[in-house]
Amino acid sequence: METNKLAVAKKILVVDDEPDIRDIIMYVLESEGYQVCGLDNGRAVLDTVQQIQPDIVLLDVQLGDRDGRDICRELKAQPATQHIPIIMISANQSWPTLREKQCNPDDFLAKPFDLSELVDHVKRFAA
Template sequence: MLAVLKTVLVVEDDHDIRELIVFILEAEGYEVASLDSGREVMLTVQRTSPDMLLLDVRLGDMDGRDICKALKSSPATSQMPVMIVSATHGWGTRHEKQCMADDYLAKPFDVTDLLVRVSDLVNRASA
């Protein structure tokens, strides 16, 4: 269990994947909030101030890279770590780099890899 409860906001439109990520992170001791679309991300981030954001690229209503870029461009949220999650393999296109994400995780993902990366980003944010 974590000494200080860290909060992760998970934004994933696939119900099963979202619930799996929430379950894994809660079992590891994180406080987890989740959304199934992009339209509420900015408001939720302002309201809850999560320690990090785990963000799917292809949401039904928005492109996660656009959300990431907006967060990273705002002084209020620019320091919040963002991990992009996508079934599209091969991170590195110009558009993807422009979103300024802190990390990228390909689906399907390894649970251990997910936990290591989340821990790294949460710890980096609180350092």
């Protein structure tokens, strides 16, 4: 993949409790020039977002310890974090279902997704 020079300053937080998926996402985004931080649980998301101030959050819907929809709602409810684009990822949810649950993510990717599709979604918000 060609490195996106404009992405160098963009920070992305990847939250997925499946290590293989998280590692692949992080590897692909790092190879595109993004600064990437990963979490394997939902407990630390709010603190980590405040610490690193990511430009984009990739958030799995079904985490082992927390529901990603609740985390999304919390981030969108706080003035300090409501502007951060959240791309939700899930194998068991759909975009209409997430909207019905009123968690208001900015985008959605259904698992399994093509890695180029992932990069395209991220680039849309990194511009």
